Amino acid sequence: MPDPSTYRPAPGSIPVEPGVYRFRDPHGRVIYVGKAKSLRSRLNSYFADVAGLAPRTRQMVTAAGSVEWTVVSTEVEALQLEYNWIKEFDPRFNIRYRDDKSYPVLAVTLNEEYPRLMVYRGARRKGVRYFGPYSHAWAIRETLDLLTRVFPARTCSAGVFKRHRQIERPCLLGYIDKCSAPCVGRVSAEEHRRIVLDFCDFLAGKTDRLIRDLERQMNAAAEQLDFERAARLRDDVGALKRALEKQTVVFGDGTDADVVAFADDELEAAVQVFHVRGGRVRGQRGWIVEKSSEPGDDSQEQLVEQFLTQFYGDQAALGGAADESTNPVPRQVLVPCLPGNSDELATWLSGLRGSRVSLRVPQRGDKRALAETVRRNAQDALAQHKLKRAGDFTARTAALQNIQDSLGLAEAPLRIECVDISHVQGTDVVASLVVFEDGLPRKSDYRHYAIREAAGDGRSDDVASIAEVTRRRFYRHLHDTAHPTEVAPEGKSRKFAYPPNLYVVDGGAPQVNAAQAVLDDLGITDVAVIGLAKRLEEVWVPAEPDPLIMPRNSEGLYLLQRIRDEAHRFAIAYHRSKRSKRMTASALDSVRGLGEHRRKALVTHFGSVARLKQASVEEITAVPGIGVATARAVLEALGVPSQSDAPEAVIGNDQDKVSG
Template sequence: MFDIQEELKKLPDKPGVYIMKDVNGIVIYVGKAVVLKNRVRQYFQNSANHPPKVCAMVSRIHEFEYIVTDTEVEALMLECNLIKKYKPKYNILLKDDKHYPYIKVTMNEQYPRILKTRRVEKDGAKYFGPYSSAFAVNDAIDTIKKLFPIKTCNRNLPRDIGKFRPCLNYHIRQCLGPCQGEVNREEYRNMMKKICSFLGGQYDEILNDLKGQMETAAQNLEFEKAAQLRNKINSIVQLSEAQKVLSADGQDRDIIGFAQNATDLCIQVFFVRNGRVVGREHFVFEGEGNEDVRYSLSTFIKQFYNTVQFVPSEIVIPQEIEDSGIIEQWLTGKRGFKVSLRVPQRGELVKFVKMVVQNAEISLKLYGERLRREGSIHEEGLKELTKALRLECIPDRIESYDISNTGSSEIVASMVVFENGRPARDEYRKFKMKSVEEQNDYASMQETLYRRLSRARRESEGEDGQAKFSKLPDLILVDGGLAHVNAAQQIADELGFDLVIAGMAKDDRHRTRALVYKGSEYELSSNMPMLRLITEIQDETHRVAVQYNRKLREKRYTHSELDDIEGIGDTRKKALIRHFKSLAAVKKAEISQLLEVDGINQKVAGKIYEYFRK
């Protein structure tokens, strides 16, 4: 039998990789350590210092093994390979480990060709990319074929010169015909050098050349040729505008940004080659929203650059990460030239990182919206919620409450309703506190529930015929912990309602963390469907409360004496100010003058006149 405590004593003071396994011998985590003894022991010390995901992982460790390496770089490389091999449950897994497409110009051949490839080799050819998709590569190659009369066949030149009949491209002047010996090697290679400049984003020289040819053709009355050259110029201009210029230094770099919410992490990469954006890619890691982003970025960089064929000279990241020095050594060895990880502090690179972060936020938002459209998070989340709280049946109607206030003013509450796991916006209700004059979330929650449940009782007894609160919830969720739940439960008990009430607790970063129910907490980090559902409910409840609070504050700060006059609404108020230019002029106006304003009749004019003359 594997004795964890005894095995911990045997760990060496050397760098290496450790492998955690569950009771079935399945690898659940792979990690790297500078000193194996210190790193592995940390997992089995005080769990209060561990994030929820680590606690969940440690509880499943049945045994571990380790591999000693000579250097930290070797440990890093071995860690990447083992993660790729085992795909452990508790590692951040880069699911999309595809090889990105590149454009290859075979300048190592006498008569170079243009190819699409997914491998970058040290063979003397020039590579451009990576591109985000094969479609983008094909589109770029098609553009080149329109602009330059290159050969597209695979004939071995100069060996096959003159041995075959020319192809159709030769006859329609889309190929110079090197297979017929009609263009010398240097002339053809010069054209390929221009293509390399074009792929590198250096368009000015080519544009100037084409403009000169077009003007010459026009002067010689060769209008058809001039029109063809004009079309080529327009194609290059459109392409140059589509490729955003990020830097004038023309350097190759990848710019990385990230965005997190309560459940997920999105990492976005912009590929910048010769100072221009040639592609971008984003990766969403489910369940990593609450993890330390320094660790997440470090893990991502190791996995991502272990799979890509090309490593740029500079990788720009938004903040410092673990083992940056070791990662730089590894990437430098992989590339063959110096690679640096850079965290910009000022200048244009800071703006570029912010732009990438904004795109990561958009990608993460779209990912969440897609999940909601598919409906899986609602169905699975409700099932898990029912199981966790041990409810008799799935709660069809969930009411969620939150309090929002600004000091002692504009204390409000929101009641958000989810039916069958989806927002029922017609059922939303908002409350402005009447009995609570100072900031007190517990008292505010009690007033809100008292008013809501009392109204439900009156409607059921026929005293109120509006039926706005007649539907009772299968589950009430309050924003807060045990004290909030107890405050709400007290009101339900006093009014004689047998209701299921739970609290939505947040962490120190105000993110959904746990459900509080019957005096105990249910940690949500290990239950992704339930965490997604509760997070959506909590965020929506908070949004409605804050929005209502903000609306009341804006109304208070923009309040005018005209608002206190019966019959004066926003339209008439605007019309009066527009006509008289100021409130002071309205106060001095006679009834005849007031009647000149659009929308002001005799009755309203009299009320305005009397109000300001009192």
């Protein structure tokens, strides 16, 4: 473990100007990024008294091997540079407010001819309008089920829409009047878009006008004695009012704001955000994060600054909002306290929004009451997290300790990597490598490997494939260690700049010995290698004639099985996709005049070779660039009888011969 004094900068060499600094570990990987008004004052605080630092800060400085900095002109520049570096290097000691697909939104695809309403997660796209976020996907579906009675817009996927357009028959939603069925021409594209825009206006807060319009139509229908239509409109008004009741009015003045609150202890903090649009609570989010690694900066002011920088920086990076109403940065951000650089933060947020953003602490009235509600939610979230974490952390710690004791390791295997091979009789050989840190999967570090075809029986192929993957993975490690300052391609962080504590292969003694031989050739001695065989779940150790049998109910064996099964799942998924692509390409390779782009267009259009086989010549020629002759050649290559071989054609020819 490095001693901070070994890499401490020389006295007087650190500038006093504002800037951003990076701590790197001995392998060159960035582990922490921070900013400071005075670089000298901030960095000296890391080395003054290591024993007096907070536990997380002390862990960071003892894990680091060097520190570097960049001087900037203003603190706003420092905010932007800090955010960019955190996003680029993903340092493990920095707080990251990640949206890990936990918060779905309601998306309206205004960029399509027939816009669709759907549940969506992911980056924002141009021409799509978003509402939310919602706590659960079922909340969006419940909203859609209630409002499509009044706004019967399309909710089906592109494939379903196209299929019903071809068969000229609407789906069930069309029959029960929860979709206007534009697929069969029941409404025109303009009429359907008008329905969708009314739906967007309602969710955007323009509710009074829509309800008044429906009530006016209801009264007019009643005066014309069209009581059936009046009754339907009455039910529509009731449905809209029920939808409004689900969105509590918190601000009578129609304020657009995000209300942020924190609850923290010595090590962790819970963050809760209520998104208020048009005076109504439109969504809620929450995170649990570890406290900062900056000395003396574990106060709530620092939490506020880190949250505003990370959260709104990531939200603005999503981009692609259709209009201002979906701008991820609101006009007001209500926080429990103002950090010392609140003016610079407000300036930076205003730049992200494109207009002025107000950063305030609510003092009285409705805003103060809502802030108190958000704070109570944060406290409850932290309490529940600590109860759950106590059980999870205890189980993971027991599992890692059990593996350490069973294998006789010098320390607990905090990083475990596992390799699995997948193929069918030696074809399409692929490998997967999965990574677990602290007993949890780190999916951003997962890797696929395409293995060169090898002759021989399946057993020898697996051994050779294990050796190849091991060599490629640890050659990468040695290269990164020898070139610590080399930048990864396309600005990506270097995920494998440090080795695992335990390397697991799926197999028995031959696979384990092959992996160990590769490590010996590369001169790597600090990585333990084991194999986990599926038949009896034996643990094989290199150069040992007999396997190690761990108790069937041990936490360590459960964890190893979970890691092995995850590697197997990841390898199977990659193998299936690769085999499917090969089979599709080989089936169409023999078609003369059908190039790569048109083959891809065919598969994309029909979705699979099975559907392509069921298509007619006319349906295939609907794909751009495919003519009649090519369509017939495609069907012939797939083993489908041509139309000239149909019974009707034979009967017709016989009749012509008889009549002649």
